[in-house]
Amino acid sequence: MDSPLPDSHSPSALLPFLVCCLGVALFSVMDAAMKGLSLSIGLYNALFWRASTGSLLGLVLMLATRQPWPTRAVLRLHLLRGVVVALMASLFFWAIMRLPLAEAIALSFIAPLIALYLAALLLKERIGRRAIGASLLGLVGVGVILSGRMRGGYDLNALMGAGAVLLSAMLFAWNLILQRQQAQLASPIEVAFFQHLVMLGVFALGAPTWAILPTGSAFPLVVLAAVLAFTSLAALAWAYARAEAQRLIPVEYTAFVWAAIFGWLAFGEPLTPTTILGALLIVAGCLIAARTKRAEIAHVEVGVA
Template sequence: MSHPHSNIRGSLFMVVGMASFTMNDAITKAVSSEMNFGQVMLVRGLFATLLIAAFAYHRGALRSPRTSMMMPVALRVAAEVGGTIAFLTAIVNLPLANTAAIFQALPLAVTLGAALAFREPVGWRRWLAIMAGFVGVLIIVRPGLEGFNEYSLFALGSVFFFAVRDLATRPIPAHIPSLFITLVTTVAVTAVGGIILLPLGGWTPPSGRALGLLALAAVLVLVGYQYVIMALRAGDLSAVAPFRYTALLWAMLLGYLVFGDRPDRFMLLGATFIVLSGLYAFYRERKLASLRPAATASAVPPEGV
């Protein structure tokens, strides 16, 4: 168990990491008024590829391109591409906080996927938590009711793709560095952005402001990765991980300050269901893990999009 000061430091690192990822999302939404999101994926991806490649080279994490052809790596990359397209479609067309709230269901979706794909034991309490979390998603999406926005389905689709991505990470051999996987993923997302750019309206000459913002977004993604890693290494997972949900608070704040979005009561109620059920499911997992002497916890940070 870590020292209390280490847990405080780790929690602050996690808050900074979530703020970095959310600011990246806000920038993406802001520049989408000037260019389509395929171009955003391409331009932001070029900046990110240069940064991550330099970092991976510095850390000795580069590997043969053939490594990316391994089935788990290829599946993870494909799921990341699908999730990025779905998430950016939602970000562009929905309030930032709504997309962020639906995205908070990802840990519950991963728990559900692990139970179905890997036959991991999930007790009735966590099943109830998963059900409550998806009730929260339905409250936000409001299918068939007034206020329903079809782009909410893209946010939900991104949760599915990213759950597949996280589940595909498990079989990847430990000798393949995380930075290399991140680099391969970034290159793939960038390339797909270039491919879908034309169907989405073609190339628009970007302004200096847009280029600067997308360069900043690439830096923020890298900062987010590093702070999440530092958070998980500085403190106990049980103390640090719940601060992932501060991403929702950042999204609400930035959505209001930058875009003038005001969350409605359905979004707030649904988000409450999702966050509380996620926290409870996490609490149950940690409690059960403490009863298993050989239990280990994953410290793989989520991707930023």
């Protein structure tokens, strides 16, 4: 049974929010590290060695904290989310090798809107008119960002990157639902460990053909990316276990600010007006959808009372 969640106005509700902010910020730094690593040693090796290092770190923490082995049902959830995240990460990091970080993050913001329809499909939730309108607003935002890509020249490579981000966002929407279920059943260390372990199992299939040992400056980046990924996963799992997803998902939008900063500092990436406008439209759509959902919940609670 889920533990009671704190009221959004209580002091105890602030800590999950702050921890979630920290988790998103660390993930944004990790995205920049993974972009540099992927450009240095290739996408496959960046993912494979990050998963290997994260799994080793997780194993040490699992043993040090005497974490119990999960039940079969929880293990199946770990396996499912790990495979989903492996595919999601492959698409996203392939995309950011071809797109500025801020632009890729902005496109990925469509995920909460996709999650609405997944929730309707998987959880049989009803989608209201305002939620549909919010989705259309988000799609307009995606169109604005893509229009900036096609203006003044048809960059097929960048458009393929944008398509990969949108496919990744579909998987991320599913991941948001799985993340909430997982956080209620497992500790943050367990969540982070099994996600890395399952991803390692997926990427290990290609190791005999593609794996190379990282050397020189690549090795510290592998360690940095793994530590950041593990820490941010644990932080988000801790936060989502203590607050409703609808209260924390808007925190994801702060990733755009971090991506713009690190994309500029590390790779000299400019921030275009179409990216900013498109991001604002997508975020507005997500916030409208979130407010609609809260209003429906409040209406149901009043009716029951």
